[in-house]
Amino acid sequence: xxxxxxxxxxxxxxxxxxxxxxxxxxxxxxxxxxxxxxxxxxxxxxxxxxxxxxxxxxxxxxxxxxxxxxxxxxxxxxxxxxxxxxxxxxxxxxxxxxxxxxxxxxxxxxxxxxxxxxxxxx
Numbered sequence: 001x002x003x004x005x006x007x008x009x010x011x012x013x014x015x016x017x018x019x020x021x022x023x024x025x026x027x028x029x030x031x032x033x034x035x036x037x038x039x040x041x042x043x044x045x046x047x048x049x050x051x052x053x054x055x056x057x058x059x060x061x062x063x064x065x066x067x068x069x070x071x072x073x074x075x076x077x078x079x080x081x082x083x084x085x086x087x088x089x090x091x092x093x094x095x096x097x098x099x100x101x102x103x104x105x106x107x108x109x110x111x112x113x114x115x116x117x118x119x120x121x122x
Contacts, residue, residue: 002045003105004098013038037061046097054110056080056089072110 017034024031040061048057049071056071069080071089078089094102 001049001051001101001104001108003047003049003101005041005046005096006098007042009096010038010041013041047093049105049108051108054108056105072112078106078109 013034017031017038020028020031020034044061045059047059048066049055050057054071055068057066057068059066067082069082072079072081080087080089
């Protein structure tokens with residue numbers, strides 16, 4: 001499932017671009033950057049959650065780069081595991097993510113760390 005950016009976040013970028021263009025009264029490189037970022041935030045996913053594997057893949061706003069993490073819930077927090085390192089999902093993720101998409105993902109995240117899942121399947 002795709003997790004989108006909040007519409008307000010992308011819209012804010014476009015508003016800033018409009019204000020920059022109005023102040024410059026013509027072409028503005030900074031305004032162009034804000035338009036690009038705003039448009040990408042409104043069209044590209046923030047992250048992709050694969051519920052079958054319980055992985056959360058962060059996608060780059062521009063370009064093909066992405067980072068895949070195992071996602072699970074531990075002590076009531078969403079945790080990410082990548083290359084053997086465990087960390088909490090940043091709180092800002094929920095603020096930038098579309099609320100409906102985030103809540104749907106939260107309901108589908110596994111309750112056990114990946115190592116415990118492997119032991120339970122054995």
